[in-house]
Amino acid sequence: MPVITYRQALNDALAEELERDGNVFLMGEEVAEYNGAYKITEGLWKRFGDKRVIDTPISEAGFIGLGVGAAMMGLRPVMELMFWSFAYVAYDQIINNAGCVRYMSGGLINCPLVIRGPANGGTNVGATHSHTPENFLANTPGLKVVCPATPADAKGLMKAAIRDNDPVCVMENTLLYGDQGEVPEGDYVIPIGVADVKREGTDVSLIAHGRAVLTCLAAAHRLHEEFNISAEVVDLRSIRPLDEQTVLDSVRKTHRAVLVDENKPFCGVSSQIATMIQEHAFDDLDAPVQRVCSLDAPAIYSPALETQQLPTADRIIQKVLAIS
C-alpha cells in the first residue's frame, strides 16, 4: 500500500472527485494560482482550469454563501477555509443557510456542500487562528462534521464528504498535513459516521478525534511500556453523525473511559461523549469518565505554553492512572 502524506491524500481525493464529477468545483482563498495556502490543492488549478478551481477574494461570508446557493442548485462545491477559524465571519451562511435550508423548506432543498480546512491549535498563531469549532458545528442538526486523523482517513472521508448530499464540514489539521501513512489505492471511501479502533486494548478506552487520536496512541504506547496498562484507542473520525456503538462497545469491554479532546472543555465534543456513556453504559463503568481537553483559556501564543495547553500524553497518562 502506498505511503503518502495527509496533504497528498487530500489532494488525491480532491483530484479524483474533480475527475469523476463535473459538478464538483473547488473554491477558496489562494486555492488556484497560489496552489493553496497549505498546498492541499497543489497542481489542481493547472490540471482542471479556471472553471473548476477558483480563487476568491477574502470574503468568507460571501463565497461560502455562494457555495450554499450553488449547492442548492445541484452543484457540489468544495469550499476551502484557509483556517476554520475564519468560518466565524461566515457563520450565518454555514448555520442558517447550509444547516437549516433543508428543514425550513420541508425537505424540498438539499445542500451537497463541503467546507474544508484546518481547525487546530498548536502552531503558535494566537487565539484568532487556533479555533476548533467542531462542537459548534456539530451542534447544528443538518450539518455533518468529520475530523480525519490519518492520511487514509483524510482521503476516505474527503471523498465521502464530496459525494454526500448534505453539507459536510471537514476539519483538517495543519500539524498533520506532513504526516505520512499508508493509503489504499483506488476509489477509497470511508462512510461518514463510522469510528475506527486505532489500537485495541482491554483496560481503558481512550476516545478522541483528530490529532488527539495520535496523542492517545502515544499515551497508549507508554501506558503499555511503563505501566503495563492496555489502552484501547477509539478514533471517532466523524463527530456528527456519531458512531455511538463503537464507543459503547469499547467502554463495555474496558470499563474505563478517558476522553481526549483538543476542544475546550465547556460543551466540547467530549462533553457529548461523556453524557452518552453515562446514559447508555453507566453500569459497565468501573470508574468515573475522565476528560483531557485543551486548557480552558483562549489559545495562547507562547510556543512553550501552547504545547502544554493542548492535551498531552502526560496528562492522558495521569488521568488513566488516577482511575486504574
Add this chain to the structure above:
Amino acid sequence: MSVTRAEKPKKTGKNPVDYAKAPINADLTPEQKLGFLADMLRIRRFEQASLKLYQQGKMGGFLHLYIGQESVAVGTLALMGENDHAITAYRDHGHALVVGMSMNECMAELLGKATGCSKGKGGSMHFFAPDKNFWGGHGIVAGQTPLGLGIAFALKYKGLKGCCLTYLGDGAVNQGVFHESLNIAALWDVPVVYIIENNQYSMGTSLARSSAIKSCLAERATGYDMDWDIVNGENLYEVRAKTWDAMQRAHEKCRPAILEIDTYRYYGHSVADANAKKYRKPEEIEFYKQNHDPITLWENRLKEEGIADEAVIKKLDDAAKKEAAASVQFAEDSPFPELESVFDDIYYEVDMGTESGKTGRHFFND
C-alpha cells in the same frame, strides 16, 4: 443606464417616460395586464386574510406584510423565464404567490400545518418552491444575498442563459455580506440582479438614520463597477421595463446589476411592530394609500386603456377574496404535523434511507 443622484425622479405618480411603450410592455395582451392586477389583488387579499388569523392568535411568530409593495413582486417576477430564478428575504408572501405557489399551501404554512409549503417547518419567513425556481424566503437580513449570487453562479457554471433575481430590503444594504456579494458578482461576471425593495424603513429606522448615502441606495453599485438604476415602484410598466433591461444584460453579458425600486409598506415591519405608528405619522401612510397605491394606480391605468372597468376589477377582486377565504378554510381544516415529523427533512441521506444515512447516529435525544 446609470443615472446620477440628481436625476432621481421624484415620486409624483407621473413619469416623463412612457414605459408602456418599452418593448417588454408594448406587446402585452389585455389578458396579461389583467393578470398583473389579479396577482396584485391576490397578494393583498391573501395578506389581509392572514392578518385576521394573526390577530385571532392562530399564528405564531412574525408576520411581515407586503401590502403596498405588490407591484414590485408582480412587475419583476412575471418576467422570469425557464432559467431565471428568484430568492428573497422574510417579506416573502408576495413573491411566493407570483411564482405560482398556491394560497392554500402558503396559508397552511402560516398556521404551522402539515399541508404547508414547508410542512409547518418554515413559517411566514421561509416559503420555498424550488420547482418554480423560487429559493425562499430567508429570515436573516441580507443572508440571502450571497445565495442569490451562488444560484446565478450555478446557472453560468451549467451554461444556462438565466439570472437570479435577488431581493433585499433597504435595511439589508448595510450588511457586510451584501457588499462581499456585490464585489464577487461584478468581479466574476455573475448574472445576478439585486433588487432593493426600498420601502423607506428598516424596521423602525428611516433611511436618513441608517444610510450614509441618503438619497439613493443603488448608487453603491458604483463602488463595484456594477450597473444600477432606480425605479418608481408604483408604475408597473416602469418596473417591468427596467427589470427586463437588467435581466437582458445578465442573460447576454452575465453582468450583474442593482435595481432600487421605491415602494412603501402600509403595515409595520411585522405585525408585532409595536412602534409602527411612532416612527412615522399615520398621515404619511394615508398619503401613500391615497396617492401611490400600486393597485389603484394600475386599475386606473387599465381603465384609461379601456381594458378594465369597475365591474371587471370587482370580479377579479371578488375572486381573490374568495381564493383567500378558501385558503383560510383549507389551512384551518388541515392537521398539525405529527411529532415524529420533527426529525424528517434534516438530512437528505437520512430521509432517503441511503447507506450514508444509516451509518452513525444523527440525532441525540436520549
